[in-house]
Amino acid sequence: MTDDYVTPLQDFANDHGYLSWLGVTVEEAEEGRVRLSVPFDEELLNPSDDPTVHGGIAATLVDTASGFVLRTTFEDARNAALTTTDLNVSYLRPVTDDLEADATVVRAGGTMGVADVTIYTTKPSGERTEAATGRATYRLFRDADE
Template sequence: MTESYDQIHAVLQGYIDENHEFLSWLGATVESVDDGRMTMAIPYDEKLTNTRPSNGDRRPDIHGGVAATLIDTVGGIVFHTDFDDPIDAGAATINLNVNYLRPATGDLEATARIIRAGSSVGVSEIMVESTTPDGETREVATGQGSYRLFRSARD
């Protein structure tokens, strides 16, 4: 790999901000990039919550689809840390499994790690945490994805 993890971080965040309207609308940010690992976040926003009557002392939970989107996204782009040419390569979802553990009541942060990166298929494992209104962090979802890897000619 010729690019540094800082370069990969900057390119991926720039791509989200400039070319991916849905992830940009969600407020998705690339938090960290490392060898075989990546973390992304989406801040809490009431526009992303389930509709239900409020009991006054608890804010609405984030819709599960937001966590699933985060799992799918970081689960695929983590493979950029494995590509010889991380800027010109890519991944597309083959299969995605999401397990919801408890409601998400605050900011979301998902960490993906590569389980296996073959020549054309990769598998990653993802864990999503959410902050609670009182500042605690707890695991709210886990996921596993299989991705078709599109390696560049340099790979």
């Protein structure tokens, strides 16, 4: 774990209203790789009797983890300028527990970046399992980093 990335990324999450409300925690971060977590909360459940976390939370984690991992390719991760241009999420199973996102950089060029993310949760049996996968493309504004 490299604190050089964990601290600025966690500060960014803490200062962001939605990410702060979700309880996003930067568990690990190094150049090209980030692990985030979101604790289970009943406020995140679908509006039904089925106690599953709304799919938008997993999509948010794919988007956020992608942005955070691409921030590690900038000189100043906390103040990097970038924006989502494409987001794809494939849901594999319902989430009924905490969520964890592992993100890796596929490519981070001068103006475009791509990241892959796997979302994990814990089955009732206690086994850690994949809940969703995703990929995001970002426009990177590197000239703002200078």
